């Protein structure tokens with residue numbers, strides 16, 4: 001398959017992230033909740049963070065131990081490090097849901113399956129580019145959440161800002177990796 005053709009193939013990982021975003025956006029844009037409902041909204045939005053983080057943990061772990069990840073130590077190590085960061089984010093989001101009186105749900109299987117869909121015909125650089133697109137979507141999603149939580153929950157806002165800093169680092173690391181892989 002030619003590169004151009006591969007680049008146009010659907011990015012299932014990005015689609016999974018965008019679905020998580022769309023559902024969260026519907027919650028944010030829904031009717032203003034009564035104060036009793038407020039925590040449920042906050043928990044639902046944090047659940048979107050948990051879903052995205054678990055998808056990233058699975059995806060990056062899969063890449064770190066893929067044939068390419070094992071053959072190129074720098075790639076394997078980079079993705080292992082990113083997977084570890086995402087697992088930390090996963091724990092932070094789940095703990096915050098508990099603190100707000102919710103129950104973190106670790107079972108959004110559809111999103112997780114899409115994130116780790118193995119497509120052997122795709123070149124490794126296509127996988128990396130897919131990650132880049134998905135990470136950018138995650139960052140935009142978290143920025144929307146930060147704006148939303150900005151006026152209602154300072155602690156959740158700080159937590160998301162902390163997470164976004166890591167995601168931005170991942171994006172620049174992925175860009176570097178993509179550049180060096182091409183060389």
Ligand SMILES: [Fe+2]
Nearest residue numbers: 053085086089
């Ligand atoms: Fe993350």
